[in-house]
Amino acid sequence: MPLSKQEWLNLEKKANELRNLCLDTTYWAGSGHIGGGMSVMDIMTVCYHKYMHIKVEEPNWEDRDRFILSKGHAGIAYAPVLCDLGFNDKEMLKTFNLSGSKMGMHFDSNKVVGVDASTGSLGHGLSIGVGTALAARLLKKDYKTFVVLGDGELDEGSNWEAAMSAAHYKLTNLITFVDRNHNMIDGPTEEVMALEPLADKWEAFGFIVKKIDGNNIKELCEAIDFAYANETDKPVLILCDTVKGCGIDFIEGDFRWHYGAFDDAKYESGKKALEETYKKRVERVEKEAE
Amino acid sequence: MAGGLSYTAEQSTSLSTAEIYGQALVELAEQHPEVVALTADLAKSTKIGDFQKKFPDRFFNVGIAEQNMFGVAAGMAKAGLVPFLSTFSQFASFRSADQLHTDLCYQNVNAKVIATHSGTSFGQAGSTHHAICDLALTRSIPNLTVICPADGYETYNAVMAAYNTPGPFYIRINRGFDRVLYKDADYGFELGKAVEVHEGTDLTIIACGSCVFQALQAAEFLDNADGLKVRVLDMHTIKPIDRDAILKAVTETRRIITVEDHTVIGGLGSAVAEVVVESGKGCAFKKLGIQDEFAPIGLHEDIMSTLGIDSNGIIAAVREVMKADFEEDNDWDDEF
Numbered sequence: 001m002p003l004s005k006q007e008w009l010n011l012e013k014k015a016n017e018l019r020n021l022c023l024d025t026t027y028w029a030g031s032g033h034i035g036g037g038m039s040v041m042d043i044m045t046v047c048y049h050k051y052m053h054i055k056v057e058e059p060n061w062e063d064r065d066r067f068i069l070s071k072g073h074a075g076i077a078y079a080p081v082l083c084d085l086g087f088n089d090k091e092m093l094k095t096f097n098l099s100g101s102k103m104g105m106h107f108d109s110n111k112v113v114g115v116d117a118s119t120g121s122l123g124h125g126l127s128i129g130v131g132t133a134l135a136a137r138l139l140k141k142d143y144k145t146f147v148v149l150g151d152g153e154l155d156e157g158s159n160w161e162a163a164m165s166a167a168h169y170k171l172t173n174l175i176t177f178v179d180r181n182h183n184m185i186d187g188p189t190e191e192v193m194a195l196e197p198l199a200d201k202w203e204a205f206g207f208i209v210k211k212i213d214g215n216n217i218k219e220l221c222e223a224i225d226f227a228y229a230n231e232t233d234k235p236v237l238i239l240c241d242t243v244k245g246c247g248i249d250f251i252e253g254d255f256r257w258h259y260g261a262f263d264d265a266k267y268e269s270g271k272k273a274l275e276e277t278y279k280k281r282v283e284r285v286e287k288e289a290e
Numbered sequence: 291m292a293g294g295l296s297y298t299a300e301q302s303t304s305l306s307t308a309e310i311y312g313q314a315l316v317e318l319a320e321q322h323p324e325v326v327a328l329t330a331d332l333a334k335s336t337k338i339g340d341f342q343k344k345f346p347d348r349f350f351n352v353g354i355a356e357q358n359m360f361g362v363a364a365g366m367a368k369a370g371l372v373p374f375l376s377t378f379s380q381f382a383s384f385r386s387a388d389q390l391h392t393d394l395c396y397q398n399v400n401a402k403v404i405a406t407h408s409g410t411s412f413g414q415a416g417s418t419h420h421a422i423c424d425l426a427l428t429r430s431i432p433n434l435t436v437i438c439p440a441d442g443y444e445t446y447n448a449v450m451a452a453y454n455t456p457g458p459f460y461i462r463i464n465r466g467f468d469r470v471l472y473k474d475a476d477y478g479f480e481l482g483k484a485v486e487v488h489e490g491t492d493l494t495i496i497a498c499g500s501c502v503f504q505a506l507q508a509a510e511f512l513d514n515a516d517g518l519k520v521r522v523l524d525m526h527t528i529k530p531i532d533r534d535a536i537l538k539a540v541t542e543t544r545r546i547i548t549v550e551d552h553t554v555i556g557g558l559g560s561a562v563a564e565v566v567v568e569s570g571k572g573c574a575f576k577k578l579g580i581q582d583e584f585a586p587i588g589l590h591e592d593i594m595s596t597l598g599i600d601s602n603g604i605i606a607a608v609r610e611v612m613k614a615d616f617e618e619d620n621d622w623d624d625e626f
Contacts, residue, residue: 062370066369109368124389127357127362127389128364128368131366132368138347139369158358164353165355165362
């Protein structure tokens with residue numbers, strides 16, 4: 001399904017709203033994993049607002065598409081997505097990370113409505129996704145499983161166990177994203193523990209790799225369309241080249257913003273930066289839309 | 291006979307405990323299409339080959355990748371299947387500890403871990419394949435029910451109870467044959483309730499797994515040789531522990547010995563001790579098990595003998611504890 005100009009604009013608008021809510025949540029909480037939250041936001045926006053079949057009024061609908069945020073620390077970005085959809089009250093965002101809140105940094109799937117897996121400990125999500133994808137096959141369900149991995153978390157060997165099994169079981173109902181924002185807590189990924197050549201690694205593990213700009217909504221849609229149209233027996237991995245902190249210029253690409261705090265001044269600058277980003281993105285749509 | 295168990299007492303001596311698990315799993319799978327089996331290259335060793343043959347589409351060998359197996363099982367359970375995971379106890383607990391903790395227990399999914407080759411039952415394989423700390427680890431994880439059955443019949447009952455009770459289970463069974471304790475499966479197995487397999491008022495032995503049979507032998511011997519009436523409790527459910535049975539033993543026998551094929555730190559003995567201490571009631575107490583060391587290599591029965599968790603070791607421990615003056619009085623000076 002090709003992306004119409006209006007649809008693209010709508011998705012940009014939604015991504016911008018969600019980025020703003022992510023910044024708000026970080027500000028309300030005092031701090032948060034905003035770097036990786038901003039890098040993954042376009043992936044989540046496109047999945048939830050263009051592709052996934054879900055029922056907000058029936059969160060455990062057994063035919064729903066599954067979304068597993070393996071990089072669970074991006075809860076600060078996932079919270080706005082789930083609250084904006086109506087799975088949870090938007091007021092809950094103001095309690096994020098606060099004592100007694102249902103929403104901590106990493107979500108408990110038994111507490112936060114709409115969450116398909118409790119993640120946070122890295123290297124778990126793809127295995128769980130393999131499980132839900134295998135279950136779909138066995139139960140003769142058409143749902144798809146979307147798994148989002150961080151790039152830093154790929155250091156965990158369990159991902160590669162899971163990758164091997166996804167290919168072994170020919171899980172074409174599983175769509176895996178890597179949010180390749182090039183940074184982790186202690187520094188750039190290539191300095192801490194080199195991942196490249198990352199696409200080759202996934203290909204060697206039996207995936208079809210689609211390498212895209214993961215902060216480009218059009219490219220994301222094209223990649224997911226490609227995965228939907230996949231008629232081979234190999235699972236698709238969408239390697240999303242992203243920018244850590246994407247949308248807020250003064251934190252972009254800086255590993256130190258893996259987790260950070262926003263005071264009043266920074267918050268105001270962040271809001272302005274997001275406004276600028278949105279303007280540029282709309283201009284791009286006007287120029288590039290078919 | 292409860293639960294449609296189709297083999298006889300004679301067969302139970304010709305089938306290893308894991309083979310009985312394998313049969314129970316097939317029986318469950320025949321009745322419940324949502325039951326699936328996973329293993330990590332140990333289908334043969336964990337005796338789920340029959341399941342594999344009868345239900346190839348519901349059998350998943352993920353290769354030697356325990357962490358992935360636990361995550362996959364969690365995903366399956368989240369989608370409505372009931373996964374049974376079979377691998378060696380050491381790998382089912384320590385190798386995949388984070389996945390057991392987070393994917394199964396934190397998410398509180400309906401998945402059942404059948405951990406074989408527990409304790410020192412894979413004796414000759416050495417400490418890499420002994421599971422002497424798994425009870426300490428699993429017992430401490432919220433939401434997880436932990437069972438250590440005493441024989442094949444109890445394993446059957448435990449597997450059925452696990453299926454019938456929502457939530458994650460860790461059932462720890464031995465490699466090879468267990469001495470048969472029960473004459474059939476119909477002896478009133480109840481999750482979280484100890485079975486009194488020998489009556490007594492002088493002292494209580496609380497045991498689990500292969501140590502229950504040894505404790506029973508010791509009790510029978512002591513009755514004949516010393517005229518001692520030793521109560522033996524089969525504490526199959528390690529968590530939730532049967533507090534009532536323990537407190538009754540404290541009150542009625544004032545002497546307790548725990549026996550387990552596991553380190554004495556954090557396992558059955560610790561679980562019993564916690565209940566005794568919290569009760570505020572005095573009680574002579576001794577923990578038999580592995581005394582904070584790695585076990586030697588050898589046949590299971592030889593290792594048990596070396597560790598003092600066979601009937602001879604238990605008899606010696608009972609005689610020692612019986613020497614303690616622990617009458618029902620308030621004079622604490624003469625008690626140890």
